[in-house]
Amino acid sequence: MKLESYFGSDKLKFYNPYNFDRNITNNNLLEYLLEDYEKYIQKNEFHTFEVKGEKYIFIYKALQWDTEYFKIPTFRLINILSVKNNYLKEAILFFKESVLPEDSYCFMEIPSEDIELIQALGESCFKLVETRLTYYNNTLQLHQYPRYLVRSADKNDIPNLKMVASEMRNDYDRFHADKVFETTQADLFLSTYIENSILGLTDYVMVPNEKNVKPDSFLTANYLRNEWPKINCKISKMVLSAVSSETNKGWYIKLISEMTYHLRDTVGSECIFLNTQSTNRAVFSTWEKLGYKLGCTTHVFSITKKIK
Numbered sequence: 001m002k003l004e005s006y007f008g009s010d011k012l013k014f015y016n017p018y019n020f021d022r023n024i025t026n027n028n029l030l031e032y033l034l035e036d037y038e039k040y041i042q043k044n045e046f047h048t049f050e051v052k053g054e055k056y057i058f059i060y061k062a063l064q065w066d067t068e069y070f071k072i073p074t075f076r077l078i079n080i081l082s083v084k085n086n087y088l089k090e091a092i093l094f095f096k097e098s099v100l101p102e103d104s105y106c107f108m109e110i111p112s113e114d115i116e117l118i119q120a121l122g123e124s125c126f127k128l129v130e131t132r133l134t135y136y137n138n139t140l141q142l143h144q145y146p147r148y149l150v151r152s153a154d155k156n157d158i159p160n161l162k163m164v165a166s167e168m169r170n171d172y173d174r175f176h177a178d179k180v181f182e183t184t185q186a187d188l189f190l191s192t193y194i195e196n197s198i199l200g201l202t203d204y205v206m207v208p209n210e211k212n213v214k215p216d217s218f219l220t221a222n223y224l225r226n227e228w229p230k231i232n233c234k235i236s237k238m239v240l241s242a243v244s245s246e247t248n249k250g251w252y253i254k255l256i257s258e259m260t261y262h263l264r265d266t267v268g269s270e271c272i273f274l275n276t277q278s279t280n281r282a283v284f285s286t287w288e289k290l291g292y293k294l295g296c297t298t299h300v301f302s303i304t305k306k307i308k
C-alpha cells in the first residue's frame, strides 16, 4: 500500500509529536510520520474500509502491557488516513463494530487542529477524557535558576516513590479521568510506572538530595537520542513527576530546573518538551517561569465497546 498518496492533508503534520518546534521542517515532520506509519502497516496493525468508494486506513496498535495490567483488551488508534473525509463518521462506526473486540477499550490522542476528526469521534460515541498541553524550551542556553542538590533515584527509593506517586493524585490524567478505570487502579498504575522507570524504563529519575530534605518527589526524563537524527534536532522529554505536598512542597520548580540543566549540560539536548493536562495550572505556570512555551494542544478520546 502506498501511504504517500494519503499524505495530502494539511492536518497531518500536527500528529508528529514534535510539531511544536518550528525549526523542524514540514517535510521532516511528514517523513517521520510516514516512516512511523509504515512500520504499523508492515506489522499488519491497520485496517482499511471503503465507504461509498472512499478508502479509510485505520492505523492502530493492540497494547499488550495495558491489556494485561488493566485486564481489558486495550487499543490505541494512531491515525485515520483518507484522501477525502466525507464518510469519516461511518468509517469510525465500522471500525468500532468490526475491528474492536467486545468489551475492549480504545483511545486516541488528536491534535486540536484536526477538528473534523474530533467531531466525527464525538458523533461516533467516543468521549473526551483529557486535554493535553505540550510545552517546550528551545532556548536552553538562556536557562538560569539557583542550583539545588539532586541525585539519581535507585532501587532503595522504590517503595517511598511508589507511595508519593499514588498519593499525589492528578484527577485529570487519562487514567484518573476515564471512568473505565477505578481510582485505586489508576493510583496503582502510577506507582507501577515510577517503579518501572527506576528499573530502567526511563533514562533518568531525579530526586532531591539536599540536607534535611526527604527524597519525597521525583521527575523522570527520556533522552530520546534515537530520535535526534530522524528530526535533525537533539530533543529530550521530561515525563512523569510528583511532589509530596507534606514534605517537599515547592520542589517541583527545583526539579524542573535541575533536569533542564542536566539535559542541556550532561546529555547535550537542544530542545526539551513535556506535557500536562490543561487543568494543571501549578505545573504550566512553573514551566512558564522557567522559559518554557506553549507548543501545541491535543485531546484524548476513548471508547469502551460493551458486550451486547
Ligand SMILES: CC(C)(COP(=O)(O)OP(=O)(O)OC[C@H]1O[C@@H](n2cnc3c(N)ncnc32)[C@H](O)[C@@H]1OP(=O)(O)O)[C@@H](O)C(=O)NCCC(=O)NCCS
Pocket (backbone or CB within 6 Å): 168, 169, 170, 240, 241, 242, 243, 244, 245, 248, 249, 250, 251, 252, 253, 275, 276, 277, 280, 281, 282, 283, 285, 286
Ligand atoms: C503539581 C505538583 C508537582 C506541584 O508541586 P509543588 O512544587 O509542591 O508545587 P506548589 O504547590 O509549590 O506550586 C507551584 C507553583 O504553582 C503555583 N500554583 C499552584 N496552584 C496554582 C493555580 N491553581 N494556578 C496558578 N498557579 C498555581 C503555586 O503558587 C506555586 O507558585 P509560587 O511558588 O510562585 O507560589 C504537585 O502538586 C503534584 O505532585 N501533583 C500531582 C501530580 C502531578 O500533577 N504531577 C505533574 C504532572 S505533569
